[in-house]
Amino acid sequence: MRQHGSASTFSKGLQVLACFEASQRSFTMAEISKMTGFDRATTRRLCLSLVETGFLTKGEQGLSLTPKILAIAGGYLAANDIGLSVQPLLDQVSQDLCAEVSLAVRDGDRAIYVAKSRSGVARVTLGFTVGSALPLLHTAVGRMSLGGCAPDIIDGIFQRLAPVQYTEKTETDPEKIRADIAQCARQCFCFLQEEFEVGAAAAAVPVGMLNGSAAVVGTTTSLNRFAEPEDLEQTLDILRQAAMSLRRLSIFS
């Protein structure tokens, strides 16, 4: 049931567009019809509109996104001054840490990377980019972004999201995850090992709010990077300084 006064056909169309978040090279109209639950003819009309307006291209394998969607994403990044103020800072931090560093924000039931830097000397990459969506419950940036949320928000998230077993080390007990989120909030950092990717460790610290979304800065690297206890402290120190520098930018509140 849509709110009075909006456009239901447009809303349906946006659901079709959102199907392309899945990292699939191309989709058939039949697949999209199944994903959205819309009638085949409805799906076809909406897909044709996306092709006409330049958001999709129609190839032999099916429908694919064009770079046009990137241009709108670029509008979000420019509006939030990511390129001029956040990126150079992350580039410096990545150099200091010799690891991938990212700024992520919570968007509904996931965390999304809005900036990312990886110096040439960093060895590990999981292939994430600006725009990558990460699970809230199983990543350092995800849990840290929940750290400042009201209990009813957290309750809602646990109602909608079931824990997922990404690796053998993934914690899947909801109560333990909740407790860890609360601890992250108290200690102002999150550190996870191999919960989301085998062989990978991740740390995150809170930054503040970016245009209404909780923002955190984090790093992902290989496990052996944290062989000594003081390795984590050193990393967190650098991330905290990064967060402090980020907070000085006018885009955070």
Add this chain to the structure above:
Amino acid sequence: MRQHGSASTFSKGLQVLACFEASQRSFTMAEISKMTGFDRATTRRLCLSLVETGFLTKGEQGLSLTPKILAIAGGYLAANDIGLSVQPLLDQVSQDLCAEVSLAVRDGDRAIYVAKSRSGVARVTLGFTVGSALPLLHTAVGRMSLGGCAPDIIDGIFQRLAPVQYTEKTETDPEKIRADIAQCARQCFCFLQEEFEVGAAAAAVPVGMLNGSAAVVGTTTSLNRFAEPEDLEQTLDILRQAAMSLRRLSIFS
């Protein structure tokens, strides 16, 4: 007049969404109505749909994009394997060049950055990010992406686009720009100084086609970086090697 069998309301809505490419922090419905030419009530309904579906948020200053659009852009990047295969390569090249390096593709009447790397030691950044849209006629990546286009495509572009005076050094004579595009095609590189940004020089070389769009790899740096004639040759050599490595990836054809 829409093609038979597509959805005009959805197409209108997508025009509203496309307004947010402009790097403005927020927009009023009145501004969007002016930008699109739609009736105020129509604009309002379409905007409400974007808010309901989570693409926009409504704040005191007006409507702003949420990170949701980034997630779809992330789908494009993941579908094209940008994070796992292109980005590490650009990171390495950026380290080698000590400069910002980007992969751009032509999308209609502009070039869009799909990947970008800037090592911590690079001094210059213009603040562009993945998603930044650059003019075709006045940037190295833009002109180089036109290098492989058929004459009718180039004719169409010159019919739709008038040259713009970005700096005192910007070439605005269409015939001279055409001649330069042709020369870029012959010599397989483009090098421009201060045509788009004062104090900046840019070089680009072609890569191939990425999902139907012409892709080029380029670098932007300060003018004094090319004080000696052999400086450009060295940069082009590195970019050409990068292009060769990129072409080995299965995503280019």
Add this chain to the structure above:
DNA sequence: AACACCTGTGCGTTATTCGAACTGTTGGTC
């Protein structure tokens, strides 16, 4: 040949959308 899957098309029906007109709020100026 049969089957599964995907796509394209026509058309009667109706739900959605449109846009004009009216109303309300806010901030700035005099």
Add this chain to the structure above:
DNA sequence: GACCAACAGTTCGAATAACGCACAGGTGTT
């Protein structure tokens, strides 16, 4: 305080865009 500009919210009758069912065709596989 009055007035104005700009923006936003709402209603509703009319028109049309969109829906979805049914039919038809193409392609690849067995």
